[in-house]
Amino acid sequence: MSSPRPWCLRFILAARDEAAGQREEMARLLGSGHLMSAAMRKRMNFTAG
Secondary structure: OOOOOHHHHHHHHHHHHHHHHHHHHHHHHHHHOHHHHHHHHHHHHHHHO
């Protein structure tokens, strides 16, 4: 950790920002159909159990 690696740090930050963007998009999509996703989860639990 003594020698800084800006390219590695940049890569990590870019990957984290991309993941955060995908998470926000998924949250936006699931937010509109939150009740539907909950119903699907209940159905999945019903079929699994």
